[in-house]
Amino acid sequence: MSISETTRAQLEELVARYPRPRSALMPMLHLMQSLDGEVTPDGIDACAELAGVSPAEATAVASFYTMYRRSPGGAHHIGVCINTLCGLLGGDAVYEALSERLGVGHDQTTPDGRFTLERIECQAACTHAPVMTVDWEFMDDVTPTSAVDVVDRLERGETVRSTRGPVIRTWRDTERSLAFPDDGLAAEGTPVDAKMLAGLSLAKERGMAAPTTAQEGR
Numbered sequence: 598m599s600i601s602e603t604t605r606a607q608l609e610e611l612v613a614r615y616p617r618p619r620s621a622l623m624p625m626l627h628l629m630q631s632l633d634g635e636v637t638p639d640g641i642d643a644c645a646e647l648a649g650v651s652p653a654e655a656t657a658v659a660s661f662y663t664m665y666r667r668s669p670g671g672a673h674h675i676g677v678c679i680n681t682l683c684g685l686l687g688g689d690a691v692y693e694a695l696s697e698r699l700g701v702g703h704d705q706t707t708p709d710g711r712f713t714l715e716r717i718e719c720q721a722a723c724t725h726a727p728v729m730t731v732d733w734e735f736m737d738d739v740t741p742t743s744a745v746d747v748v749d750r751l752e753r754g755e756t757v758r759s760t761r762g763p764v765i766r767t768w769r770d771t772e773r774s775l776a777f778p779d780d781g782l783a784a785e786g787t788p789v790d791a792k793m794l795a796g797l798s799l800a801k802e803r804g805m806a807a808p809t810t811a812q813e814g815r
């Protein structure tokens with residue numbers, strides 16, 4: 598089954614945003630996920646054709662980056678960072694609690710299609726370890742109890758906000774934002790807080806500055 602004319606038009610809109618068609622490949626794959634809930638073989642073929650690459654090259658991109666799914670994802674994607682800092686500070690326990698609550702393991706989706714659970718790598722948010730993401734929005738400093746509570750509230754249909762402000766939508770909604778990041782949502786919330794800037798603030802307080810590099814010294 599090929600893609601619809603509407604989908605093709607949206608893919609072409611993405612291609613038109615970049616100097617070279619192949620530069621649009623990653624947003625195109627995110628768009629296909631937002632529409633199909635995964636990157637399907639038809640989606641790969643359409644993206645490859647419009648990006649001017651071979652299906653094999655498009656498949657290589659879709660299979661290299663773990664944010665692209667080759668099987669259907671749930672309504673909400675729950676990611677738990679289990680890299681060193683998060684793992685040591687409780688990420689492993691958070692993952693175990695969620696796995697027990699949802700009854701699924703890594704990269705599995707609940708039978709009702711509502712949640713996909715995934716162990717994820719460092720999200721560059723170590724300041725707030727352990728970190729969990731819900732549809733790629735941050736939940737900072739989580740505990741097993743607070744993580745399960747987020748799932749409970751989503752399941753009850755309550756409005757849930759990231760600890761940084763934005764309202765949790767759905768995984769497909771986020772995928773669309775990744776394809777079209779100029780939807781006005783990027784500036785929502787508080788991406789940087791005092792804890793993240795603590796080192797910089799202390800350095801300023803003490804009059805510390807980074808040493809000049811050899812190049813700057815010339």
Ligand code: FES
Pocket residue numbers: 678679680681682683684718719720721722723726727728
């Ligand atoms: S180790 Fe978890 S965000 Fe960096």
